[in-house]
Amino acid sequence: MESIQDAYSKGKGSIPERGLPSFLLKRTFPFILAFVFLLFVFLLPLYRLISLSFVSDDGLTIENYTRVLGQPATWNVFMNTLMISGGATVIAVLLGVGFAWLIAYTNVRGKRLMQMFIILPFVIPSYVTTLAWTQFLGANGLAAKWLALLPGDLKPWNLYSLSGMIFVLGLTHYPLVYFFTMSVFRKIPRELEEAARASGGSKYRIFWRMTLPLALPGIVNGGFLAFLASLDNFGIPAFLGIPAHINVLSTYIYQQIVGFGPNAFARASVLSVLLGALALLGMLVQWGLLKKFKPMETAREDKAPRYYLGKFKKRLLEYSVWAFFLVTSVMPLLSMMMTSLISAYGLDFQWKNISLKNYAFILSESPKTKQALINSFQLALVTTLAGMAVGTIFAYLHTHKPSKWMKTLEMIIGLPYALPGTVMALSMILAWMEPIPGWNPGIYGSIMILFIAYFTRFLILQVRGSMTAILQVDSSIEEAARVSGTNGWAKWRRILIPLYTPGILSGAFLVFLTALTELTVSALLYSAQSETIGVVIFGFEQAGYTTYSTAFSSFIVLLILAGFCLLYSFETIRHRRETKDHDHKNRTTRTAVWRFSGAETDRSGD
Amino acid sequence: MAVLGPSGCGKTTLLRLLAGFDTPTRGVIQMNGRTVANSKSVIPPEKRNIGMVFQSFALWPHMNVAEHIRFPLQHHQFVSPELKKNAGDRVKEVLDIVALGEFAERMPNELSGGQKQRVALGRAIAPKPDLLLMDEPLSSLDAELRMDMRSEIQGIHRRTGASIVYVTHDQSEALAMADRIVVMNRGAIEQAETPWMIYHQPKTEFVAHFVGKSNLVRGKWRDGTFSPDVAEALDWQDQGVSDELKQKNIFPVRPEQFDIGLDQNGVPGIISSVQFQGKEIHYTVQVSGAAWQVITDVFHRYRLGQQVFVRIKKERMRDKPIDRDISFR
Numbered sequence: 001m002e003s004i005q006d007a008y009s010k011g012k013g014s015i016p017e018r019g020l021p022s023f024l025l026k027r028t029f030p031f032i033l034a035f036v037f038l039l040f041v042f043l044l045p046l047y048r049l050i051s052l053s054f055v056s057d058d059g060l061t062i063e064n065y066t067r068v069l070g071q072p073a074t075w076n077v078f079m080n081t082l083m084i085s086g087g088a089t090v091i092a093v094l095l096g097v098g099f100a101w102l103i104a105y106t107n108v109r110g111k112r113l114m115q116m117f118i119i120l121p122f123v124i125p126s127y128v129t130t131l132a133w134t135q136f137l138g139a140n141g142l143a144a145k146w147l148a149l150l151p152g153d154l155k156p157w158n159l160y161s162l163s164g165m166i167f168v169l170g171l172t173h174y175p176l177v178y179f180f181t182m183s184v185f186r187k188i189p190r191e192l193e194e195a196a197r198a199s200g201g202s203k204y205r206i207f208w209r210m211t212l213p214l215a216l217p218g219i220v221n222g223g224f225l226a227f228l229a230s231l232d233n234f235g236i237p238a239f240l241g242i243p244a245h246i247n248v249l250s251t252y253i254y255q256q257i258v259g260f261g262p263n264a265f266a267r268a269s270v271l272s273v274l275l276g277a278l279a280l281l282g283m284l285v286q287w288g289l290l291k292k293f294k295p296m297e298t299a300r301e302d303k304a305p306r307y308y309l310g311k312f313k314k315r316l317l318e319y320s321v322w323a324f325f326l327v328t329s330v331m332p333l334l335s336m337m338m339t340s341l342i343s344a345y346g347l348d349f350q351w352k353n354i355s356l357k358n359y360a361f362i363l364s365e366s367p368k369t370k371q372a373l374i375n376s377f378q379l380a381l382v383t384t385l386a387g388m389a390v391g392t393i394f395a396y397l398h399t400h401k402p403s404k405w406m407k408t409l410e411m412i413i414g415l416p417y418a419l420p421g422t423v424m425a426l427s428m429i430l431a432w433m434e435p436i437p438g439w440n441p442g443i444y445g446s447i448m449i450l451f452i453a454y455f456t457r458f459l460i461l462q463v464r465g466s467m468t469a470i471l472q473v474d475s476s477i478e479e480a481a482r483v484s485g486t487n488g489w490a491k492w493r494r495i496l497i498p499l500y501t502p503g504i505l506s507g508a509f510l511v512f513l514t515a516l517t518e519l520t521v522s523a524l525l526y527s528a529q530s531e532t533i534g535v536v537i538f539g540f541e542q543a544g545y546t547t548y549s550t551a552f553s554s555f556i557v558l559l560i561l562a563g564f565c566l567l568y569s570f571e572t573i574r575h576r577r578e579t580k581d582h583d584h585k586n587r588t589t590r591t592a593v594w595r596f597s598g599a600e601t602d603r604s605g606d
Numbered sequence: 607m608a609v610l611g612p613s614g615c616g617k618t619t620l621l622r623l624l625a626g627f628d629t630p631t632r633g634v635i636q637m638n639g640r641t642v643a644n645s646k647s648v649i650p651p652e653k654r655n656i657g658m659v660f661q662s663f664a665l666w667p668h669m670n671v672a673e674h675i676r677f678p679l680q681h682h683q684f685v686s687p688e689l690k691k692n693a694g695d696r697v698k699e700v701l702d703i704v705a706l707g708e709f710a711e712r713m714p715n716e717l718s719g720g721q722k723q724r725v726a727l728g729r730a731i732a733p734k735p736d737l738l739l740m741d742e743p744l745s746s747l748d749a750e751l752r753m754d755m756r757s758e759i760q761g762i763h764r765r766t767g768a769s770i771v772y773v774t775h776d777q778s779e780a781l782a783m784a785d786r787i788v789v790m791n792r793g794a795i796e797q798a799e800t801p802w803m804i805y806h807q808p809k810t811e812f813v814a815h816f817v818g819k820s821n822l823v824r825g826k827w828r829d830g831t832f833s834p835d836v837a838e839a840l841d842w843q844d845q846g847v848s849d850e851l852k853q854k855n856i857f858p859v860r861p862e863q864f865d866i867g868l869d870q871n872g873v874p875g876i877i878s879s880v881q882f883q884g885k886e887i888h889y890t891v892q893v894s895g896a897a898w899q900v901i902t903d904v905f906h907r908y909r910l911g912q913q914v915f916v917r918i919k920k921e922r923m924r925d926k927p928i929d930r931d932i933s934f935r
Contacts, residue, residue: 479625479658483625484678485652485685
């Protein structure tokens with residue numbers, strides 16, 4: 001076997017180190033550089049934020065805290081925040097668990113379409129949903145017209161209120177609970193429940209004594225995520241709360257920053273540290289609770305229905321579900337589109353008042369909207385591509401060479417997404433105004449800061465997406481390539497990239513969509529030339545141009561839906577081509593589920 | 607050569623060390639006199655002249671059968687120039703060897719378990735490696751297919767002439783296919799010899815029990831005869847017990863070496879379990895302080911709870927086996 005000898009001489013003269021890909025070794029230095037860079041970009045903003053909250057004219061102090069906490073307004077906002085997030089979480093849990101049970105356990109028909117409607121709040125940014133709801137329940141909206149037909153002086157519910165915010169937030173975040181509960185429901189071995197029934201338990205008792213307790217990990221997980229997402233959300237309280245002078249922490253911080261005034265940044269940073277601490281505390285509790293649960297023994301998902309409803313009950317349930325979707329999804333969006341088609345706000349929806357002039361305005365006349373579309377697409381595209389490269393490399397290293405370092409790094413990368421968007425945006429301002437004291441590169445005030453902010457905030461989504469994609473490919477697949485003689489470009493080009501790509505693209509799609517319609521971060525970081533789609537819609541709405549905001553929102557919704565149809569048909573074709581065997585069903589749901597839940601996409605903050 | 611051992615004994619680790627996926631913490635691995643791994647550095651798998659068949663087959667879901675076989679021909683670093691030039695012919699040849707000629711265009715998910723196995727085999731042998739590593743290649747096939755694949759792998763071994771290291775936990779697989787068996791337990795090699803010797807002259811209690819399912823009878827060895835503790839008056843003739851076990855005063859008796867009778871020359875015991883197997887009957891006989899497994903023919907049947915006498919059959923296993931005892935290098 002002289003060939004081994006040849007391998008030596010062909011090589012670097014010595015046996016190469018371990019089994020590491022060689023590029024790692026040759027270029028250890030760039031990796032250290034990248035590591036330091038990541039630390040700088042991800043941790044410096046937080047450091048700046050926290051340190052500012054402790055600094056005043058006379059040096060280090062807790063004066064800022066005592067002043068902010070001494071004001072009754074602060075406590076008022078705090079209570080509002082807890083009440084709204086708590087209330088929204090209750091609604092989200094009830095709806096989420098209910099739908100999860102319905103879809104996982106019963107034999108209702110049309111589950112696929114139902115799932116699509118459940119996903120809708122993830123796909124459509126929450127500020128657009130809110131706008132749609134205000135049109136539906138507004139003074140000239142559909143709801144008001146129907147109520148006028150009824151006897152009595154009935155007025156639609158005022159959404160610009162605490163209860164309105166709780167309602168819309170709950171509707172926006174229930175899919176989180178749904179997905180986490182659903183995956184646990186399906187993993188509960190049906191024998192457990194059958195054994196309980198054989199032991200004489202009624203259906204009702206079994207649900208309360210067996211199903212719910214067993215599904216608790218999923219419910220808790222989803223519930224906490226819904227709570228955190230509500231805490232983080234900016235779009236809904238901004239559209240509903242600001243006009244009604246009801247503030248939550250995220251909008252309060254926003255108003256401090258845009259209102260300037262003395263000590264604005266110091267006050268905002270104190271509030272941000274508090275909000276950030278609240279979010280991290282929530283995460284800590286969630287983590288602690290989840291650690292207590294024992295993992296279920298079966299990892300297999302059982303998708304067959306477990307309760308066969310009678311014909312009448314089944315019909316009744318199906319009709320109720322469709323009625324729910326009609327009222328909570330179709331009607332609001334339809335109302336929004338109706339508003340966008342009338343020539344002047346306040347006019348009735350009649351043939352003579354209908355025109356496309358609002359669309360003409362946003363698509364050709366207004367330079368703002370065009371610029372916003374370009375900005376948002378650019379931001380989303382660059383964020384997605386940069387995330388795909390960095391996120392996938394990181395995910396590959398993390399899965400193939402797990403270490404404490406990598407775990408720490410993952411936590412650091414996850415931090416900007418875990419923190420509420422307003423907190424993150426403020427820390428970005430503080431960090432990039434003068435990244436090194438005395439040096440202002442002009443990043444803040446240009447679109448650059450949005451690139452940096454989006455990249456740091458959404459990188460974790462791509463990392464998780466890529467990790468899922470990589471873990472789905474068994475390590476022996478890669479080892480087979482190595483035994484076949486390649487550990488370099490050919491392995492990547494012919495084996496790994498083709499196999500990873502679908503999963504990586506799913507993650508990338510999520511990043512793209514999230515970045516495209518982002519509002520929270522851009523609302524604080526935009527400048528005259530770098531307005532995003534979200535910022536422009538928010539601006540129209542604040543200035544009272546409801547016909548423009550609805551037209552632009554409708555346009556965005558149609559764009560997103562078109563994109564989704566495209567993606568859906570693409571995926572269908574791919575599955576038909578690639579997986580014909582039993583793997584098929586498994587994989588379809590796995591992609592769908594992790595894309596929308598595993599990646600913890602809470603459409604946060606918009 | 608087969609590496610045989612229970613799960614968790616380290617046989618897969620051994621294989622991965624041979625392949626270069628893992629690094630030894632101590633010691634040296636040599637191939638043809640060349641060091642390929644020590645505790646500091648390792649030649650990675652892609653730079654070793656090996657082929658490997660994985661337990662899970664590890665087929666690439668997006669490539670068809672022919673592409674699987676062509677891939678190592680294009681990338682394996684030890685493929686001779688002629689072979690590389692005639693890659694197309696080689697693909698055909700390999701497809702013939704593994705009898706997949708008609709399936710060249712099929713994707714992995716369109717193949718049955720046995721066909722997937724043959725693709726994995728074909729991919730491994732295509733570049734004509736010096737050493738072929740197989741990690742429990744039959745364990746994910748059903749029993750009948752496993753029997754067929756045994757002879758196919760043997761056939762491929764004959765045709766290619768490559769050395770094969772074959773990891774398995776199934777002793778009948780190892781006995782049937784290997785020229786040499788390495789029995790492993792708890793990360794250490796217990797015995798490495800021909801199947802005949804492993805079976806008939808186990809050197810350790812573990813090998814005796816794991817390979818031959820032997821009853822480890824304790825007693826005293828005196829000049830080639832053995833008197834078991836449970837019946838000291840008896841004299842069992844040496845039937846080829848290894849010196850190692852003799853020193854431990856053990857006589858390993860495989861179940862089929864025992865016989866059961868009612869006449870009093872044997873170890874008295876009571877039958878505590880009877881399992882009818884069709885061509886034979888498995889008994890468990892409770893002798894004082896031990897339970898012995900005994901396999902007898904179906905012509906004499908005994909009842910559960912019956913008082914019987916266990917004796918050893920008079921066979922001479924010391925006859926030289928046909929494949930002479932060449933100790934493992």
